[in-house]
Amino acid sequence: xxxxxxxxxxxxxxxxxxxxxxxxxxxxxxxxxxxxxxxxxxxxxxxxxxxxxxxxxxxxxxxxxxxxxxxxxxxxxxxxxxxxxxxxxxxxxxxxxxxxxxxxxxxxxxxxxxxxxxxxxxxxxxxxxxxxxxxxxxxxxxxxxxxxxxxxxxxxxxxxxxxxxxxxxxxxxxxxxxxxxxxxxxxxxxxxxxxxxxxxxxxxxxxxxxxxxxxxxxxxxxxxxxxxxxxxxxxxxxxxxxxxxxxxxxxxxxxxxxxxxxxxxxxxxxxxxxxxxxxxxxxxxxxxxxxxxxxxxxxxxxxxxxxxxxxxxxxxxxxxxxxxxxxxxxxxxxxxxxxxxxxxxxxxxxxxxxxxxxxxxxxxxxxxxxxxxxxxxxxxxxxxxxxxxxxxxxxxxxxxxxxxxxxxxxxxxxxxxxxxxxxxxxxxxxxxxxxxxxxxxxxxxxxxxxxxxxxxxxxxxxxxxxxxxxxxxxxxxxxxxxxxxxxxxxxxxxxxxxxxxxxxxxxxxxxxxxxxxxxxxxxxxxxxxxxxxxxxxxxxxxxxxxxxxxxxxxxxxxxxxxxxxxxxxxxxxxxxxxxxxxxxxxxxxxxxxxxxxxxxxxxxxxxxxxxxxxxxxxxxxxxxxxxxxxxxxxxxxxxxxxxxxxxxxxxxxxxxxxxxxxxxxxxxxxxxxxxxxxxxxxxxxxxxxxxxxxxxxxxxxxxxxxxxxxxxxxxxxxxxxx
Numbered sequence: 001x002x003x004x005x006x007x008x009x010x011x012x013x014x015x016x017x018x019x020x021x022x023x024x025x026x027x028x029x030x031x032x033x034x035x036x037x038x039x040x041x042x043x044x045x046x047x048x049x050x051x052x053x054x055x056x057x058x059x060x061x062x063x064x065x066x067x068x069x070x071x072x073x074x075x076x077x078x079x080x081x082x083x084x085x086x087x088x089x090x091x092x093x094x095x096x097x098x099x100x101x102x103x104x105x106x107x108x109x110x111x112x113x114x115x116x117x118x119x120x121x122x123x124x125x126x127x128x129x130x131x132x133x134x135x136x137x138x139x140x141x142x143x144x145x146x147x148x149x150x151x152x153x154x155x156x157x158x159x160x161x162x163x164x165x166x167x168x169x170x171x172x173x174x175x176x177x178x179x180x181x182x183x184x185x186x187x188x189x190x191x192x193x194x195x196x197x198x199x200x201x202x203x204x205x206x207x208x209x210x211x212x213x214x215x216x217x218x219x220x221x222x223x224x225x226x227x228x229x230x231x232x233x234x235x236x237x238x239x240x241x242x243x244x245x246x247x248x249x250x251x252x253x254x255x256x257x258x259x260x261x262x263x264x265x266x267x268x269x270x271x272x273x274x275x276x277x278x279x280x281x282x283x284x285x286x287x288x289x290x291x292x293x294x295x296x297x298x299x300x301x302x303x304x305x306x307x308x309x310x311x312x313x314x315x316x317x318x319x320x321x322x323x324x325x326x327x328x329x330x331x332x333x334x335x336x337x338x339x340x341x342x343x344x345x346x347x348x349x350x351x352x353x354x355x356x357x358x359x360x361x362x363x364x365x366x367x368x369x370x371x372x373x374x375x376x377x378x379x380x381x382x383x384x385x386x387x388x389x390x391x392x393x394x395x396x397x398x399x400x401x402x403x404x405x406x407x408x409x410x411x412x413x414x415x416x417x418x419x420x421x422x423x424x425x426x427x428x429x430x431x432x433x434x435x436x437x438x439x440x441x442x443x444x445x446x447x448x449x450x451x452x453x454x455x456x457x458x459x460x461x462x463x464x465x466x467x468x469x470x471x472x473x474x475x476x477x478x479x480x481x482x483x484x485x486x487x488x489x490x491x492x493x494x495x496x497x498x499x500x501x502x503x504x505x506x507x508x509x510x511x512x513x514x515x516x517x518x519x520x521x522x523x524x525x526x527x528x529x530x531x532x533x534x535x536x537x538x539x540x541x542x543x544x545x546x547x548x549x550x551x552x553x554x555x556x557x558x559x560x561x562x563x564x565x566x567x568x569x570x571x572x573x574x575x576x577x578x579x580x581x582x583x584x585x586x587x588x589x590x591x592x593x594x595x596x597x598x599x600x601x602x603x604x605x606x607x608x609x610x611x612x613x614x615x616x617x618x619x620x621x622x623x624x625x626x627x628x629x630x631x632x633x634x635x636x637x638x639x640x641x642x643x644x645x646x647x648x649x650x651x652x653x654x655x656x657x658x659x660x661x662x663x664x665x666x667x668x669x670x671x672x673x674x675x676x677x678x679x680x681x682x683x684x685x686x687x688x689x690x691x692x693x694x695x696x697x698x699x700x701x702x703x704x705x706x707x708x709x710x711x712x713x714x715x716x717x718x719x720x721x722x
Contacts, residue, residue, distance in 0.1 A: 007042055007049065007078060018279040019043040022051055022218070025239075025273035026246040027266075031310045032295070032604035033286030033566070036248050040222055041071055043246065044086065045078035047218055056085040059216040059238070063223045065090060087216070091231050095194040102201045102208060108187055115183070115190045120144055123186075127178045135418075138171045139500045146172045147179060151192035152228045152260035154199075195230040202237050213241040224249035224269075228260035236272070243273070251306050252299045255560060255598045257590075258503060267304065284310045286566050286607050288317025294610075294636045295603045301635060302593050310604075319642040322575070322612045324629050329521070331615045332365035334644075335571050336373050338611065339554060342569060350376050351552025354567040356559045356602050358580040360388070361510035362573065363556050364518060376553040381561035386538055390497070390508040391515055395538055397487050401472050402531055404441040411440070417496035420460045428452040429461070467491065479527075480534045481519040481717050488512060517619045520717055527719070559602045570606035572599070575614035576627035599632045671699060671713075676721040682706050684721065 008016055015035060018028045019042045030036030044060055047053040062068045068088050075083040087094060100110050115123065124144045128135050146169075150160050157177040164170045183189060189197060202209040219239050221227070224247035227235070239245035247269060254263040270276050284292055292310045299305065325331035335355060342348040355366055364385040370377045385391060393416045396409040404410075414421055432450045433443040447453060447461040471487060478486070488494045494512065497505045522534050555567065559580075574580050580599070585591035603610060614629055633641075671677075675687040685703035697713040711718070 007045060011039070011042060012283055014279060014281050014283065015039045015042070018281070019046055020050075021246075021277055021279070022047065022244065024243055025269075025276040027269045027273075027276050027278045028246065028248040028281065029278065029306050029308055030248055030250055030281040031284060031308045032250065032253065032601070033284040034281035034310070035283075035285055036222070036250075036281060037067075037071070039281065040220055040246075040248050041074045042078070044071075044088075044220060045075050045083075048079045048082055048086075053218060054085075055079075055082045056087075057215060057217045058220070059087045059094065059218070060220045061089065061091055061094065061222065061235075063090060063226060065093070067222065068093070091234065092191055092194050095198040095234070098198050098212065099189075099194065099201070102205075103197065105201055105205055105208070106197055107184060108189070108197075111187070113186070113188045114194070115188050119188075120148075120190050123182060124175060124179060127175050127182060131174070131178070133171060133175070136499065138168060139496070141505070142168075142499070142501045143172050143175050145502045147176045148190075148192060149260065150176065151190075151196060152230060154196065154229050154233065156196075192230070195234060199230065199233055199237065202234075209237060210241070213238060217242050218244045218246075220246045220248070222248050225251050225254040225263060225266045226256050226259075226261045227265045229262055232262065232265045245273070250308075252302070252308065252597055253563065253601050255563065255594060255601060257594055267306065280308055282308050282310055284312045284604075287312065287604060288314050288608065290317050290319060290640050291603060291606050291610050294320055294640045295600055297637055297640075298596060298603060298632060298635050299600045302596055318609060320610045320612060320636065320640050321642050321644050322633055323644040324575075324614050324616055326615070327617050328365050328615045328619060329369070331573060331613050332369045335366060335573065335611070335613060336369045336375055338571075339375055340373065342609075348569055349552050350554050352568040353571070354555040354557065354562070354565075354569070354605070355571045355573060356557060356562050356605070357573050358559060358582055358598075359510055360507055360558060361385075361514040362579070364514050366556060366573070370554065377556055378553045380555055380557040385511070385514070388508075388511055390493075390511055394484070394488065394493065394512065394515060395535065397491060397493075398484070398531060398535055401468065401475060401487070402535065404468075404472070405439050407440040410444075413491075414464065417492050419464060419492075421457070421464065425453060425457045425461065428457075475531065479717060479719070480523045480529075480531055481516060483531060484516060484519045488516075520619060523717060524713065559598050562605050563601050566605050566607055568607045569609045569611075570602070571611040571613060572602045573613045575612045575630040575633055576618075577630055578627060579614075579618075580630055581632070596632065671720070677701060677718045678721055679703065679709075679711075679718050682709060685709075 008019075011019055012035075015038065018026065018039050028036065028039060030039065040060070044058055047058055048055050060068075060071060062071060068090060072083060072086070072088045075086065075088070087097075089097070096114065099108070099112070103110055103112055121140060121144050124147070125135070125140045128138070128140055128143070150156075150172075155163070157173065157180055160169075160176055161173045164173050183193065202212070216238055219235065221235060226249070235245065235247075247266070249266045251263055251266050254261060254266070257263065270278065287295070287310075289312055292312055296309055323331070323334055325334055339350075339353055342353065343350060357363060357366075363379060367377065367379070367385050369375075379385075386395070393413065396412040396416075400406050400409040400413060411426070414426065428450050429443045429447070430440060432438075432446070433440045436443070438446075443450060444461055444465050447458045447465070450458075453461070467490065471490060474486060475483060494509070497509050497512075518538075519534060522529070526533060559572070572580075577586070581592060581595035585595045612630075612633055614627065614633075616627060618625055618627055671687055671690060673687055673690065676684065677687060678684050679701070682701075682703040683705050685701040687699060688702050688708070689700035691698045691700070698710055699713050699718070700708060700710050701718070702708050
């Protein structure tokens with residue numbers, strides 16, 4: 001246990017000012033890397049050690065259980081065992097603890113259970129099935145997502161019913177009401193109910209609210225910019241008596257509006273509390289001056305932000321390096337080459353290095369080149385590309401269609417997407433297969449002979465068999481990307497994701513588009529190979545595990561997952577308009593500002609070295625699209641930036657491109673002006689020119705259907721007509 005003097009000695013003047021203010025509302029605007037966690041931790045410790053506050057009357061809210069445990073450990077080291085009685089938890093944990101005492105007032109038992117995401121989806125599914133609702137037209141996952149959003153916005157079933165404006169909201173309104181009734185009958189709450197029911201208890205029973213207002217005489221909330229309307233309401237209710245509320249946050253790092261976070265909560269704190277004290281923490285302990293100069297310029301363009309300017313005592317450091325490679329694979333190869341150089345020549349460890357991207361689908365190029373070059377890596381906050389559910393589902397389709405005896409793949413795909421073949425039907429089929437000594441696939445083909453199968457189940461099995469046999473019949477003579485595209489469409493897999501309409505589904509669709517790109521690239525380099533070779537390559541990529549706990553690994557993650565972390569070396573990749581900023585955000589100024597904040601978060605994760613990379617062209621279904629460099633790069637002062645010429649990319653030293661170069665040159669030599677060719681999308685055409693571009697051999701084809709097209713030969717799904 002430490003005395004207050006030694007505690008204060010650890011803080012700079014601004015941190016000390018924030019930690020010692022105990023008289024009324026306090027807003028701590030904590031810039032990236034400014035030590036906000038330390039300030040909040042020390043403030044709580046000083047309330048106990050200096051102000052003599054009963055630890056049980058202090059509430060500290062964090063956004064993750066891990067952060068809560070870390071804070072608890074730090075406070076314990078400062079004030080000893082007295083820290084044990086401080087309420088340090090997430091919003092949801094604090095509410096669950098309150099409701100264990102108070103839930104009976106709302107008709108729940110104290111032993112209520114908490115439904116996780118899967119439980120919630122199962123309940124929505126059951127409600128919709130029991131009411132014979134069309135789950136194809138109105139996917140349960142989408143309905144559940146709309147209910148979740150309504151709860152975040154504090155819209156109850158009755159109010160939601162008054163807002164119905166189309167078939168989807170009408171169905172959702174009905175399901176929402178039935179879903180809540182069923183939760184109450186099951187003595188269950190979902191995550192959002194924990195917040196809403198706590199608010200309900202406080203608003204319906206003033207004496208209960210008064211009890212907890214007296215109980216928590218000092219309230220501290222971390223990451224206040226990430227609070228949603230329900231969390232905001234809860235904080236206002238608890239603090240409106242004593243008004244000893246301290247919130248810590250940074251509006252420049254508000255990146256979760258899609259999760260319901262409302263940036264106005266922090267921007268308008270001084271409107272809610274006109275007498276609030278505001279302390280700005282602008283001294284950065286993480287990054288070099290050059291990195292901070294770039295970060296300050298990036299966020300300075302955001303309207304209505306709380307003014308902050310990060311500074312540091314560190315040296316200028318090296319310039320930010322920007323490379324705009326000719327293509328996506330070349331971008332990945334440059335990153336891999338630079339990582340090898342940093343490790344071999346400059347003494348960095350693999351675990352010192354992180355690669356950030358806007359969406360999970362972008363990881364594939366980097367994973368494949370890292371695997372090829374033996375660079376250990378780990379994907380944080382998601383699965384490696386070939387381990388993602390939707391990718392494994394589609395690869396299972398391909399494996400089964402290539403080998404119908406593959407019962408493991410068959411069991412995986414028969415429910416993906418859902419087609420009314422339940423576990424009971426599958427059990428009857430498996431029992432028949434064992435009894436008759438035939439494969440599961442053969443049992444499906446003999447569905448009419450299987451005891452216990454009803455007429456409806458038999459019909460659905462036959463539909464699946466007809467679909468699979470139809471696809472298998474087209475395998476012969478079909479290119480890998482073309483066949484993959486057919487499988488995605490005709491199995492209904494793509495349509496199911498489109499119908500789902502959630503952010504999660506959008507991410508899965510992007511991953512499947514990237515799988516199509518992988519197939520097109522494979523076909524371009526290995527035009528004579530078929531599906532078996534593609535699957536073999538995919539399996540090898542998925543199975544090789546180069547993670548070395550001694551050496552550590554390069555970290556791959558989305559920018560959203562990077563928040564709160566730091567690395568000596570950071571690569572932010574995909575710096576193109578349409579990739580980052582994301583295409584769906586470019587039509588809205590509000591969304592564009594959040595993309596800019598996301599870039600700021602990425603930039604401020606870097607301690608020593610920052611690289612920005614992009615690609616002039618991206619593969620898209622075997623064609624290619626030209627990509628302009630990201631507008632965010634243009635916001636960085638030229639004095640902070642060193643543009644790396646693509647001519648300086650020593651890819652041959654990395655050993656990556658030799659095989660591709662030889663294959664591409666051989667492929668280019670096989671075409672002549674005047675050749676008749678067929679493209680999977682554009683149909684038949686005639687070669688009118690061949691040339692060498694920055695990204696490799698190019699071919700110009702005149703297609704009667706669309707006119708002249710300039711294509712990158714390595715990606716174009718072309719074949720000659722002999």
